[in-house]
Amino acid sequence: MKKTRLNAVHKESGARMIEFAGWEMPVEYKGIIDEHLAVRTKAGLFDVSHMGEIFVEGPEALACVQYLTPNDVAKLSPGQVQYTALTTPEGTFVDDMLVYCLSLPDRYLLVVNAANTDKDYAWIKEKSAPFNVQVINRSDEYSQLALQGPLAQEILQPLTDIDLSQMKSFHFAFGKVAGLDCLVSRTGYTGEDGFEIYTLAENPEVIWKAIIKEGTPKGLLPVGLGARDTLRLEARLMLYGNDITDKTTVLEADLKWIIKFQKGDFLGKAALEKQLQEGLKRKLVGFEVVDKGIARPHYPVFIKGEKVSEVCSGTFAPYVKKAIGLVYLPIEYTEIGTEFEIGIRDKKLKAKVVPTPFYKREKK
C-alpha cells in the first residue's frame, strides 16, 4: 500500500485508516458527522495526496488538452482552473478532472482521481502521440492538502504570502504556505469555499501542522475520506466509478455544461452530438429516500415493480439530514417529484427525484 507523506501525522491524530485506491488513507478522525459539519460551518483539512498530477507540456499542449477534453481549455489564462473530463470516443468518461493552465499554450496540469492515475496517464500518453507534447506523471512527488469551509481564507491567510482576498474561485497562484513553496487554488470537492494546496516539499506535515494550529481554535477539524464523500455528494459532485464511468456519457451524467461543441474537435464529440440529437434515454438524477432507511451504492431501483437501475451513490447526508443519492433513471422518470422504489435488504422503500445539488452554500 502506498502512503502519503502525511501518513504518520494521521496515525498520531488517531485517524482510522483504510485502503483506498492502493493508498493507506484516513477515513475518519473524530467521526464523519462532526467532520462533515465542521466543513459546512467552520473549516476542515484533508490530505488528498493520493490524487494524481499529470503534466502536459510542449508547444502543442493546448491543442492536445483541447482534443482530450470536452470543455474549452482555450478559455483559460495562466492562473485559471477548469472542471472537465477525459472522454472516450463514445463520449463516456475515462475520468473527470481539473485542468490548471500553468503557461499558455504550453503547460497544463491535470489533476485526476487516485484510482485512475495510471490508467489516465497511459490514456493521455497514447492519445497525445500526434501532438508535440511531453506527458509527465508527477503524482508521487506531489502532496495535496485541501482546506475547505467558510473560514478557510481566514485560517490560511496568516500562513501564506498569497493575497487570498484577490483569488477568485477556480483561480490559483504560486506562493509560500508555512514557508514551503506551493501552488494554491481556490477549488475543492465539498461544495464550500476553500483551497487546494499542492507542494513538492518532502515535509508537507509542516503545512498540515501549521493549518491545524491556526484553525483548531476556530473550529477546524481534520477530515477523512468518509466525510469527503458525504460532502461531495450533498454538493452533487461526481465520484468516478460510482456516478460516472466508461459506460456513462457526459450528457447522461447531466454535465452538458462542460461540453463546448463549438470549440472544435475532441474525443467523443461526434458521439455526444449524436446522442444530443437523438435524445437521452436515461439521465443521472438526485433522489431522497422518503421512507425510513438509507440507500447505498448498487441497491436495486424499481419502477412499477420492475428493476430498472441501481443506486450509484447513496448515503446519509449529515448536513441536510436526509438519505440521499444519485441514480440513472429512464428519461421519462427523471422529472422532479417522480416516485420510485429502492430495494433495501428485504424491503422496498419509497424514494423520489429531487432537485440538486442537495446542498448549496449561500454566496456572501
Next chain:
Amino acid sequence: MYPENLYYTKDHEWLKVEGEEAVVGITDFAQKQLGDIIYVDLPQVGKILEAHQTIGTVESVKSVSDVYSPVSGEVIEVNSELSQTPDLINKDPHGQGWIVRLKIKDKSEINNLMKAADYEKYLEGLEH
C-alpha cells in the same frame, strides 16, 4: 475494558444474562468500526430467533451491519429509544445502547460465547 458480566460473540455482539432473560447489544469495538450510527432497524416484539439469526441492522453514515442473536430466544422488548437517538450505541454501547431483550430458549447456548478476557484476546488477534 470490556465488562466482565457480559458474554461476547465473534461478530461483536454482547449478551447480558438476567435470570431467564438476556439483553443484547453490539460491542464498543463494533460501534467504533461502524462510526456515527444514524439508523437502527429493530425487530418486532415476539419475534422468535435462532442463535446467529439476524436481529436487525445498524447503519452508520458509511456502512451497514447486521446484528446477530448470540443465543436462541424470543424478543420481548426492543430499545425504542434507538429510533430517535441511534447514537446511544456510540455513546454507551454496553449500557443505554442495548438493542433487544430476549427470553432465552436454552441457557446452555451461553457456554458457546466468550468471556471478556477471551473477547479481548480475540480482538488483539484481529488487530494484528
